[in-house]
Amino acid sequence: MTERNGGEGERATVVTPSAEFPPLDPDELRALRRIGDRWQVARRDRPPGADTLPVDPTLRRHGDQPTPTRFGRLAPIAMFRVGEPDELVATEPANLPGTRLGRAVTRLRRALFGPPLSSAAVLYERMRKLVALPVLSSDLLSSVAYGPEAMLAVLVLAGGDALGLSLPLAAGLALLMVAVGVSYRQTVVAYPHGAGSYVVAGDNLGARAGLAAAAGLMVDYVLTVAVSVAAGVHAVTSALPELAGWTVPLGVLTIALLLAGNLRGVRTAGNLFVLPTYAFLVALLVLLAVGWFRAAGRGFAPVDPPPVPAAEGLGLLLVLRAFSSGAVSMTGIEAVSNAVPAFRPPEWRNARTTLGWMVGMLVLLFVGLTGLIHLAGLVPTPKATLLSQLARVTFPTGPWYGLIQAATALILLLAANTAFNGFPRLLFFMARAGHAPRRFLHMGDRLAFSDGLFALAVAAAAVLVAFRGHTESLIPLYAVGVFLAFTLSQAGMVVHWRRRHGPGWGRKAAVNAVGAALSGLVLLTAGVTKFTAGAWVVVVAVPLLVLLGGAIHRHYRVLHRSLALHPPPPGPGPGPPVVPARPPAAGAAAPEDEELPEQVRHLVVVPVARLNRASLRALAYAASLGQPTLAVHIAPEEPEADRFREQWRAWGDHLRLETIVSPYRAVIGPLAHYLEALHASRTDLVLTVIVPEVVVRSRWHRPLHSRTEQRLRAALRRLPGVVVTSLPVHLDE
Numbered sequence: 001m002t003e004r005n006g007g008e009g010e011r012a013t014v015v016t017p018s019a020e021f022p023p024l025d026p027d028e029l030r031a032l033r034r035i036g037d038r039w040q041v042a043r044r045d046r047p048p049g050a051d052t053l054p055v056d057p058t059l060r061r062h063g064d065q066p067t068p069t070r071f072g073r074l075a076p077i078a079m080f081r082v083g084e085p086d087e088l089v090a091t092e093p094a095n096l097p098g099t100r101l102g103r104a105v106t107r108l109r110r111a112l113f114g115p116p117l118s119s120a121a122v123l124y125e126r127m128r129k130l131v132a133l134p135v136l137s138s139d140l141l142s143s144v145a146y147g148p149e150a151m152l153a154v155l156v157l158a159g160g161d162a163l164g165l166s167l168p169l170a171a172g173l174a175l176l177m178v179a180v181g182v183s184y185r186q187t188v189v190a191y192p193h194g195a196g197s198y199v200v201a202g203d204n205l206g207a208r209a210g211l212a213a214a215a216g217l218m219v220d221y222v223l224t225v226a227v228s229v230a231a232g233v234h235a236v237t238s239a240l241p242e243l244a245g246w247t248v249p250l251g252v253l254t255i256a257l258l259l260a261g262n263l264r265g266v267r268t269a270g271n272l273f274v275l276p277t278y279a280f281l282v283a284l285l286v287l288l289a290v291g292w293f294r295a296a297g298r299g300f301a302p303v304d305p306p307p308v309p310a311a312e313g314l315g316l317l318l319v320l321r322a323f324s325s326g327a328v329s330m331t332g333i334e335a336v337s338n339a340v341p342a343f344r345p346p347e348w349r350n351a352r353t354t355l356g357w358m359v360g361m362l363v364l365l366f367v368g369l370t371g372l373i374h375l376a377g378l379v380p381t382p383k384a385t386l387l388s389q390l391a392r393v394t395f396p397t398g399p400w401y402g403l404i405q406a407a408t409a410l411i412l413l414l415a416a417n418t419a420f421n422g423f424p425r426l427l428f429f430m431a432r433a434g435h436a437p438r439r440f441l442h443m444g445d446r447l448a449f450s451d452g453l454f455a456l457a458v459a460a461a462a463v464l465v466a467f468r469g470h471t472e473s474l475i476p477l478y479a480v481g482v483f484l485a486f487t488l489s490q491a492g493m494v495v496h497w498r499r500r501h502g503p504g505w506g507r508k509a510a511v512n513a514v515g516a517a518l519s520g521l522v523l524l525t526a527g528v529t530k531f532t533a534g535a536w537v538v539v540v541a542v543p544l545l546v547l548l549g550g551a552i553h554r555h556y557r558v559l560h561r562s563l564a565l566h567p568p569p570p571g572p573g574p575g576p577p578v579v580p581a582r583p584p585a586a587g588a589a590a591p592e593d594e595e596l597p598e599q600v601r602h603l604v605v606v607p608v609a610r611l612n613r614a615s616l617r618a619l620a621y622a623a624s625l626g627q628p629t630l631a632v633h634i635a636p637e638e639p640e641a642d643r644f645r646e647q648w649r650a651w652g653d654h655l656r657l658e659t660i661v662s663p664y665r666a667v668i669g670p671l672a673h674y675l676e677a678l679h680a681s682r683t684d685l686v687l688t689v690i691v692p693e694v695v696v697r698s699r700w701h702r703p704l705h706s707r708t709e710q711r712l713r714a715a716l717r718r719l720p721g722v723v724v725t726s727l728p729v730h731l732d733e
Contacts, residue, residue: 019432020441024565031565039597092116101699109445113263116445126344127266129354134277135269136339137358139224139332139418141281142411144365146231147329148373149386154322156379159310163379165319170370173326174363176518180333181359183490183515185352186508187337190496192348196337197489198429204492204499207553208546213488214430215545217334219481219538221423224331225416225460229254230469232412238384239405247469252461254413259457262420265446266342273417280411281361283404288368291394295375303377317529324479324526329366331482332415333359334489338422416460424452434556435549479526480538483519490516602627603678604688606655607634607671607712611647614692614729619655621727622690631657632674636665668708672715679721686721693726 024032092115096103110116127135151169155162184196191199197217202210229251237244262269312318336355343350369390378389391404428449430436444450490512497509527535604622608615608631622629631648635641641659648657662670679687691709696702709726716722 017443017447019428020438022432028565035565112260113446114265114268117265117447127342128344129350131271131274132336132339132343132350132354133357134274135421136335136354136418137332137361138273138277138411138415139228139335140330140358140362141277141365142228142231142408142415143329143331144284144362144369145235145385145387145408145412146227147326147366148370149380150328151322151326151370152373152386153380154318154325156308157311158314158318160305160308160379162310162314162318163305163374165322166370166374169319169323169326170367172323173329174367176327176522177330177333177359177363177366179511179515179518180330180486180490181355181362183493183512184334184337185355186512187489187493188340188351188355189348190493191337192340192351196334197485197492198426200492200496201488202433202492204495205488208550209488209492211435211546211549212542213485213492214426214435214549215542216481216484216488217338217426218423218545219541220331220485221419221426221456222459222463223481224419225255225258225456226251226463226467227328228412228415228419229258229460230464230467232409232415233469235385235388235405235409235412238388239402239409248465251464251469255416255457255461255464258414258416258420259453262417262453263444263446263448263450265448266421268446269417269420269448273414276407276410276414280407283407284365284369286400287391287394287404288365288372291372291376291390292368294394295372300375302375305377305379308379320525321529324522324529327483327522327526328479329362330486332418333362334482334485335418335422337489338425342421342425419460420453420456423456424449427452427455430549434553436552438556479522479530480535481542483523483526484542486519487516487523490519601685602688603682603685604629604690605675605678606631606690607708608632609634610644611651614694614727617729618690618692618727623655625688627688629655631655632671633657633659634662634667634671635659636662668711668715672712675716675722676719679719683721686723688723688725689716691724691726693728695728695730 096106148166148170151173152163152166155165155169187196187200191203193199197213198210201213230247232254233247233250236250237247243250261272264272333355336351336358340347340351343354369387372394373386373390376390376393378386378393380386381389384392387408388405391401395401395404424440427436427440431438431440439451440449440455442449442451493512494509494516497505497512527539531539602625604625604627606615606618606622606629608619619629619631633641633644633648635644638661641661645657645659658674660670660674675687675689679685689712691712693709709724713724716724
């Protein structure tokens, strides 16, 4: 499903549940038609009525009223309805498990996350701008609560006099924010299908650059959750010091609550997080308005900060460290470009407008707070955040201090929602390109990428626990990953405009070049100056993630080559059934290359432990297939083998029996090696192993039975051309 973006004319790919089932390419379609023609020739001589089914597959001509079975209280036929054109549609009850425990778990899951949504509802799980703004900007706007403090925490190392540099550094960071924001606005128009830095870098700089950008974004998203939650918990413990010992448990609980909220779906999660973001925005605007009004009343004269001894000299390296630390306020600016398909149409226009609002508010809040902190003469302290100190100075009495702290804590705790929105979508696009496991293409009951959400929650919780919830320990890891993605994305856009040479391409390329240069400067500074402080973790993690993505892609390439359709080779038509003693027929397919009925040559093998109703049913089923059938019995000693052969003759010796004496009493090993030897003697044969399996209703009875079918399947999985199937025998309990 595609639609025009209305801007550059690119095709926008809409995220749908059908992404798990990619269409065939033109070569495969041509091969499929040729294979179909061979099927038609092979089936031309079948007698009339041979293909008539004994049941109505549409379930419409079922005369009797269906009744529940003993394995379920719902009538199975009633779980389907006939759709158009002439297709069956599974109703909601068809999703219920068959066991009592499974139904209880399903009811609990639906109570927590809501009832399942139909695939058609994916078009309605979109966000309008007023909802998308708080959902996608919560990370970006909340970072102003710790970004200025991170910058001042570095400057104060050179003493109180160095704090005056916060104003020119804030101006430089504002320029960087505007440059990167304008660059991403251009990216949204040029790439309206989302995925941001990953797709831009991959399309224009190569697959490895795309993987590097994706790795940087993945690290950024994980750290976004960990840092935001840690900062939110720190804001809570600043107001309630008695909770300081519960920092890590509170953080893990918050991540679990965020996961539960996002599993309810994009639109529901957006509605949950609208109010906290707007409350934080209003609280900070009131703080800025009152603070600057009071500063104007005293002629903008700054208050002298308390004396702070210098721990190191003021130099260019320290200034660059402060600049890169303050740049963490920009984390989350790429969220809109990753989530363009989540907007209502026209997606690209609504996304671009939302991004413009986000960047404007970021610059206003960051510069305004930095200026107020400078005028108030505040310095970082371990007991309270700078934002808490500023709120206390601005509102020494009344409820506003508590309201600002509550809004700050709430937005910091919920800022991770931006990552919960972007991380699963990034994995979706990576999985679609073959750089991540394909399970990340799957949408859950509420049309959310559940596997990606769980992966993010587990990774973020692990980081939070490993660093014991200390924000100052996590921030050095932060800037490297996000600015790697910024740099590669903007450099990719420069190449994009140079290739296109459209109207105004030089101006657009220059904007992206400025963004790439400034982002690259922050990346280099953060990587060098914070390497020993923890940035080495990201420097090592990104190449490892790139190598992992490349290995996954190579595996899927091999898988595609193995499963892709190829035109069938010329060969003879169908012949009579073959027996194991005959050599391979001319034109026979190689193992697992059979695509035509006449290429498949069967040998059915039935392992028999003892002659009872289960084994006789398996033998009857095997004989009904009309293919050569061999029964195999494993005996622990010679007398038992003789006794079984006597029983076999009493039955009538209707099928060929082979007995194997296993003096060491092993069953699976000798049977698996015997089947391997059979297959080695005739590699063109398909061995179908039919194993009777006793099915019990109570899971407490399962340990009382040997899982022969599963163990045999595991032993034979590595062999090509061997099929293991189970024939269930249900106990009358």
